[in-house]
Amino acid sequence: MILEVAILKVIPGQETAFEQAFAQASTLIASMPGYRxxxxxxxxxxxxxxxxxxxxxTLEDHTIGFRGSPQYQQWRALLHHFYNPFPTVEHYQQVYANAC
Structure with a gap:
């Protein structure tokens, strides 16, 4: 499994609108092949x-599958105008896990 990590800096005062848009956008990402x-x-x-x-x-499920999809275009329209600056997205592979 790959973990996508993004720090999102939302324009101050837009937090509530961002959270509402994110709730709507969540269904888009959750519908994608390879999503966990x-x-x-x-x-x-x-x-x-x-x-x-x-x-x-897989990394490609995000970088090719999602980002190349019509759902990503909807995701962009819903969310990208809230960011300043635009976030950096990085991907991680698990090295160690301690089950609690």
Missing amino acids: HHQLQRCMEQPSQYILLVGWD
């Missing part, structure tokens, strides 16, 4: 900052 799970968390110290974590079966 996602979560959005809001920073306590910087309330305009969020972290998005998305689990994918």
Whole structure:
């Protein structure tokens, strides 16, 4: 599994609208082949900052499958205007896990 990680800096004052748009956009990403799970968390110290974590079966499920899809165009239209600056997205592979 691949973990997509994005730090999202939302324009201050737009947090509620962003969260509402994200709830709508969530159905788009969840419908994609190779999708496993996602979560959005809001920073306590910087309330305009969020972290998005998305689990994918493969890197290509995200970079080619999702980003090359019509659903991504809808995702972009719903969310990308909230970011300043535009987020950097990185991908991680698990090295170690401790089950609690």
